[in-house]
Amino acid sequence: xxxxxxxxxxxxxxxxxxxxxxxxxxxxxxxxxxxxxxxxxxxxxxxxxxxxxxxxxxxxxxxxxxxxxxxxxxxxxxxxxxxxxxxxxxxxxxxxxxxxxxxxxxxxxxxxxxxxxxxxxxxxxxxxxxxxxxxx
Amino acid sequence: xxxxxxxxxxxxxxxxxxxxxxxxxxxxxxxxxxxxxxxxxxxxxxxxxxxxxxxx
Numbered sequence: 566x567x568x569x570x571x572x573x574x575x576x577x578x579x580x581x582x583x584x585x586x587x588x589x590x591x592x593x594x595x596x597x598x599x600x601x602x603x604x605x606x607x608x609x610x611x612x613x614x615x616x617x618x619x620x621x622x623x624x625x626x627x628x629x630x631x632x633x634x635x636x637x638x639x640x641x642x643x644x645x646x647x648x649x650x651x652x653x654x655x656x657x658x659x660x661x662x663x664x665x666x667x668x669x670x671x672x673x674x675x676x677x678x679x680x681x682x683x684x685x686x687x688x689x690x691x692x693x694x695x696x697x698x699x700x701x
Numbered sequence: 702x703x704x705x706x707x708x709x710x711x712x713x714x715x716x717x718x719x720x721x722x723x724x725x726x727x728x729x730x731x732x733x734x735x736x737x738x739x740x741x742x743x744x745x746x747x748x749x750x751x752x753x754x755x756x757x
Binding site: 580581582583584631632633636637639640641644645646647667668694 | 708710721724725728731733734
């Protein structure tokens with residue numbers, strides 16, 4: 566039985582900046598929009614592939630320290646950037662592929678998510694861009 | 702434009718940085734991750750101490 570267990574060393578970069586030490590969850594979903602092409606005579610709906618619209622959701626600890634979370638993301642809101650993620654920090658390979666979204670868009674950035682006695686965490690969603698995966 | 706890495710989050714500090722496709726360089730600059738490296742100006746020619754019509 567094959568499983569993928571993410572322990573301590575996945576690598577996440579946003580705009581080439583390594584934010585692995587501020588990230589606690591990542592969810593990369595490849596989406597290709599479904600365009601309905603059902604016509605008369607069909608007995609079930611059918612679809613064809615449309616534009617790609619993948620998303621990467623990151624849960625991050627918010628840090629206003631120099632060159633940390635806020636410094637990385639503040640100037641990216643409303644712009645396009647590149648994100649990468651791979652399962653471990655080992656060299657990229659067939660068993661440790663690196664996935665990229667080039668040209669994905671950051672629409673919103675939570676600035677403060679404050680709760681008494683809790684760490685400030687934010688969820689950011691990067692949408693669109695060209696998905697690719699490399700094994701070397 | 703030549704950039705130099707200024708944060709270990711991006712690489713080795715002091716190394717030249719060549720942005721890959723899709724990287725937002727303005728955001729890296731404003732976040733302090735890279736700095737612009739000024740290109741060296743060409744040196745001015747040395748001044749001659751002789752007058753144009755002076756015989757050497």
